[in-house]
Amino acid sequence: MSITFRIPVLALLFSGLLRMDLAAQELPHSFARPDQVVVKHLHLDLSVDFEEKQLAGAATLTVERRDKTVNQLRLDTRGLDIEAVSCGEAELDWALGEEDAQLGKALTINLPKYDSLRSDRIKIEYATRPSAEALQWLTPEQTTDKQYPFLFTQSQAILARTWVPCQDTPAVRMTYSAKIKVPAELMAVMSASNPQEKNASGIYKFEMKQPIPSYLLAMAVGDLQFRELGPRSGVYCEPSVLRRAEWELADTERMIEAAEELYGEYRWERYDVIFLPSSFPFGGMENPRLTFATPTILAGDRSLVALIAHELAHSWSGNLVTNSTWNDFWLNEGFTVYFEQRIMEAIYGRQYSEMLARLTLDGLLAELTELDERDTWLKLDLANRNPDDGMTAVAYDKGYFFLRMLEEEVGREKWDAFIKRYFRKFAFQSMTTEGFLQYLEANLDAGINLKAWVYSAGLPDNCPEVKTDELAKVAQAAKDFLGGQSAERIQSSYETADWTTHHWNHFLRSFKTADLSIAQMQDLDAVFKFSRSGNSEITHDWLWLVIAAEYKPAYLRLETFLTSQGRRKFLQPLYQKLAETEEGLIRAKEIYTIARPGYHSVSSSTIDGILGVE
Ligand code: BES
Ligand code: ZN
Numbered sequence: 001m002s003i004t005f006r007i008p009v010l011a012l013l014f015s016g017l018l019r020m021d022l023a024a025q026e027l028p029h030s031f032a033r034p035d036q037v038v039v040k041h042l043h044l045d046l047s048v049d050f051e052e053k054q055l056a057g058a059a060t061l062t063v064e065r066r067d068k069t070v071n072q073l074r075l076d077t078r079g080l081d082i083e084a085v086s087c088g089e090a091e092l093d094w095a096l097g098e099e100d101a102q103l104g105k106a107l108t109i110n111l112p113k114y115d116s117l118r119s120d121r122i123k124i125e126y127a128t129r130p131s132a133e134a135l136q137w138l139t140p141e142q143t144t145d146k147q148y149p150f151l152f153t154q155s156q157a158i159l160a161r162t163w164v165p166c167q168d169t170p171a172v173r174m175t176y177s178a179k180i181k182v183p184a185e186l187m188a189v190m191s192a193s194n195p196q197e198k199n200a201s202g203i204y205k206f207e208m209k210q211p212i213p214s215y216l217l218a219m220a221v222g223d224l225q226f227r228e229l230g231p232r233s234g235v236y237c238e239p240s241v242l243r244r245a246e247w248e249l250a251d252t253e254r255m256i257e258a259a260e261e262l263y264g265e266y267r268w269e270r271y272d273v274i275f276l277p278s279s280f281p282f283g284g285m286e287n288p289r290l291t292f293a294t295p296t297i298l299a300g301d302r303s304l305v306a307l308i309a310h311e312l313a314h315s316w317s318g319n320l321v322t323n324s325t326w327n328d329f330w331l332n333e334g335f336t337v338y339f340e341q342r343i344m345e346a347i348y349g350r351q352y353s354e355m356l357a358r359l360t361l362d363g364l365l366a367e368l369t370e371l372d373e374r375d376t377w378l379k380l381d382l383a384n385r386n387p388d389d390g391m392t393a394v395a396y397d398k399g400y401f402f403l404r405m406l407e408e409e410v411g412r413e414k415w416d417a418f419i420k421r422y423f424r425k426f427a428f429q430s431m432t433t434e435g436f437l438q439y440l441e442a443n444l445d446a447g448i449n450l451k452a453w454v455y456s457a458g459l460p461d462n463c464p465e466v467k468t469d470e471l472a473k474v475a476q477a478a479k480d481f482l483g484g485q486s487a488e489r490i491q492s493s494y495e496t497a498d499w500t501t502h503h504w505n506h507f508l509r510s511f512k513t514a515d516l517s518i519a520q521m522q523d524l525d526a527v528f529k530f531s532r533s534g535n536s537e538i539t540h541d542w543l544w545l546v547i548a549a550e551y552k553p554a555y556l557r558l559e560t561f562l563t564s565q566g567r568r569k570f571l572q573p574l575y576q577k578l579a580e581t582e583e584g585l586i587r588a589k590e591i592y593t594i595a596r597p598g599y600h601s602v603s604s605s606t607i608d609g610i611l612g613v614e
Pocket of ligand 1: 157
């Protein structure tokens with residue numbers, strides 16, 4: 001009895017310990033075990049097939065053994081068809097694990113026994129499927145110029161694994177190279193050294209010498225042209241977009257200079273931007289050396305270029321010092337919003353950047369009322385959830401105000417020196433929230449209750465104040481309108497002809513709780529021509545009010561906006577607002593049926609959730 005009892009208890013204890021040990025090494029959102037075997041370099045050899053909507057070829061991974069007793073390499077994949085795995089002449093055994101709804105499948109490869117004289121290069125022959133979530137395959141009709149097909153990737157947060165078998169965690173960095181074959185009339189670009197002209201063979205070679213995490217792997221293929229902006233910057237886009245793109249980005253080189261002046265040398269050699277077709281689901285994505293951007297920032301007045309400052313800032317916060325896990329996402333985004341604001345202040349002045357800060361604060365306060373408490377800590381807990389859930393105003397804007405509070409507390413001079421040192425010291429490394437706080441406490445005598453910001457809900461009382469006379473005037477104008485003044489009167493007494501996009505955003509957002517009547521909507525539209533605005537930010541804010549007030553004359557504009565661009569930030573609030581009424585939901589579904597095939601999976605999976613379809 002005692003023996004039969006004791007053995008299972010011991011066995012249980014032992015396996016329990018083992019499991020704890022395993023769990024301690026496990027990374028959130030990845031099957032990889034870089035503590036055992038880690039990928040140091042990736043070489044991609046792929047051909048791009050628009051007919052089949054398929055990338056096919058091989059990924060060769062150079063790996064390093066960390067635990068010499070383990071002869072297994074574990075990678076992340078999702079929806080990949082693996083054909084064969086080899087090392088030199090030897091075929092290797094491999095297996096795909098069970099499908100996890102969030103994470104996809106682990107690819108486990110049995111490696112040859114460790115040999116200190118040989119570096120392991122593991123070749124994986126594979127192909128993607130048309131449904132690969134990172135990839136959007138556009139027909140010619142879905143592009144701006146409607147002549148050629150287009151392909152682009154979006155790897156952040158955990159979609160790299162849908163087009164490359166890799167250790168898909170921000171805790172691992174690798175260098176990469178690639179040889180990409182595309183149809184001869186198209187050009188390929190990547191988050192790496194890039195061509196500036198098409199070549200007749202359709203074969204392009206790339207190299208990224210600085211080690212990067214997998215979420216920064218990126219590629220775009222299309223009828224691209226390049227135009228220089230400055231000595232180390234330029235822009236890629238479809239031919240008809242080139243002139244507008246070049247004009248809008250005229251301040252790019254100044255931004256790079258301002259950023260370097262603030263926080264140290266730009267470490268990636270070139271900084272280029274590519275404007276993608278309008279279905280790109282984000283405003284921007286900080287792919288190293290080549291920011292991916294939405295064409296919806298081409299406002300014609302340079303009013304939306306803070307987005308470029310933001311993606312450029314990621315060249316330090318995020319791409320140099322990288323959030324270790326997606327729970328530490330604020331280290332990427334909060335720092336980047338802070339840095340973006342500093343670049344904007346340096347170039348356009350404090351009055352301008354304070355307007356941006358005010359809009360940021362208002363957005364944050366609104367969003368805080370809607371989120372679950374736990375999701376309002378800076379340090380997130382995204383276990384068993386899609387890391388996309390962490391993309392809220394908390395990481396971005398609570399993160400920003402936390403850093404701004406620290407700046408105001410210790411003074412700009414000390415603070416800037418600290419941040420500059422931080423980027424230099426941890427360059428090309430990943431960082432946890434705890435690591436940052438430790439470094440902060442050791443190097444800055446701030447004497448501040450950090451925990452109230454990082455490990456607590458909401459916005460602490462010592463949140464900095466934002467003062468902007470400009471937007472205070474705008475708020476007064478909105479009040480006057482609600483008090484009965486006509487739009488024409490507002491126009492003349494506030495000289496709205498001089499207002500920027502940010503003034504208009506503030507003006508329109510003041511009405512979100514106002515229940516505007518149809519007559520008021522008509523008056524605003526007649527005088528300020530909102531339904532005809534070519535500015536995406538103003539259009540978005542206006543259309544939200546259009547839905548709220550059921551202002552029918554702008555319904556057609558709403559439809560065209562929802563079917564002509566796929567930026568999730570614009571789609572989500574509008575579909576959500578529509579879905580609030582029964583009639584609105586029916587219209588939303590009608591519009592979505594037409595629009596969905598044009599959206600990237602990042603946007604369509606969010607809207608699917610809102611409308612309860614698929
Ligand atoms: N890295 C983000 C985009 C992202 C975050 C993609 C998480 C996937 C998962 C990018 O830098 C970003 O923040 N873009 C913003 C623009 C910015 C000005 C706030 C966007 O796209 O709205
Ligand atoms: Zn960002």
